[in-house]
Amino acid sequence: MTGGRSWDITGRFIRVWQRNFRAYSESWKIGFIPPILEPLFYLLAFGVGLAALVGNIHYRGTDISYMVFIAPALLAINIMNNAFYENTYSSYVRMYYYKTFDAMMATPLSLEEIITGEIIWGATKSLIATAIMQAVISLFGLIHYPEGLLILPLAFVGGLAFGALGMFFTGIVKSIDLFNLPIFLLVTPMFLFGGTFFPLETLPHWAQQVAFALPLTHLVNLTRAFSTGILDGSVATGLVYLAVFSLIFFPLALRKMRRRLIR
């Protein structure tokens, strides 16, 4: 997979995760605020303001309210953002400004374990933020249970995919400002056109095909299937997509970080 070199990964990566968890628990009260407020803002703006204009949405053979349509999209975006921002900006700060990775590399931790611990931490942040946001959204009765519980493990899986993608960019950007580029070219278009705030079918065919190649589209499909309880074949497609995506970007992130840090 890496041109003959094997990865040096043991369970010790959990120590890196524990370091991040400990730092996070120092300031958890601040970390809890966005996932509580964000869905409230969006539901108020889109759900109350826009829903009156939009009416119901036709989804997989049934009519659902606009609020029910966008609630899972908010969760999917939340999954994407938490892991992606954690493994870009936050990981970059730890790597470049704090020199945390340098300190770790003087201990028995290997570089691969450091990066693995970081990505799994990013996924954990997606999980924590999703659990909080989902609890808030559930208060509005917008999520169908018990299928809705599947969103939690999905948050972790989706977090791994977006965390690995973020870490790949951390491995290649020349400076922290350049994260603007993947955010503007990748994250924002996915946020707008990934089947989030309007159904993909309203887009021209070519745009649908582009959207179908991007990870958020599949993540939204999955959260929407789980939150509405309408499960079909696209669930398998989505899960396979996320697995393959992670299996490509995780080793790629390891390789880029190795090239960046081992001198």
Place this chain on the structure above:
Amino acid sequence: MTGRAFPEDRPKEPGPVIEASRLRKIFGDLVAVDDISFAVKPGECFGILGPNGAGKTTTIRMIYGYSPMTGGMLQVFGLDIRRHPRTIKARIGVCQQENTLDPDLTAQQNLEVFARYFDISEAQAQRRANELLRFMALEHRKDAKSAELSGGMIRRLVLARALVNQPELLILDEPTTGLDPQARHQVWERLEDLRARGLSILLTTHYMDEASRLCDRLMIMDQGRILVEGAPAELIRQNVGLDIIEVASPDEALRQFIRERDLPSEDLGHRLIIYLEDRNDLYHEIRARYCGEGCTLRMATMEDVFLKLTGRELRE
């Protein structure tokens, strides 16, 4: 301080703690470390001196497994660094040149979290952290984040962190750079204490007083090569003699005198340095006859050796 905090009762390694043979490191076109061979004995403090860019940091980074070596042989505790990096890293403590303390964590958490990187149990990590905070006189700041600590405290905390795994070898990259004299002396005292307990120490520095005070043996590097190696006093005697006369604004008559006597000297234009084997007669003679602007007799130091061997031009 409890005795078990330090490894004095571990059996000594029979061979050298570090053994490098024809060690090389190449970055692109730059040969940073060029075929160097040296050994560090158990229990000794070994110094690497050199101007900026000499290859000091690169050398120790290879030793603590941070930079892969390009060529040669490198053994730590008798183990090949390429084959046993984890085992070796578990047994050494490292103070990197830059402050790598975790700014998200308090002083105490820094030690505890770092101990966990070595798979030290949580209870043991707590105990070690408390012991080391006490040893480094940081107990009163244990809840401070690193941004709230002074330069001296940061360095002591980094040193404490490097001891958290009870290392058999301590590696320090410029341990007192940027510290005020009080803080430097405090760090030196701790290092002397550790050396007295039998810890092997490898340090880089460009402070000659630091090297003379702490190191049993040292080597001077320049441009990736070793220029000299030995005990500080010996290096001084062999390379510059016992004493030095510095003459300000020397005149032509003095230069003539030096040429006639064939005295080892260095002419800096506005200043003349004469290396003496033994002070008595010559100093008085020069002082009586040639010291217009003043001249000084002083003991030769490592700094004289360093400047004589590595030259006086700036390294930037």
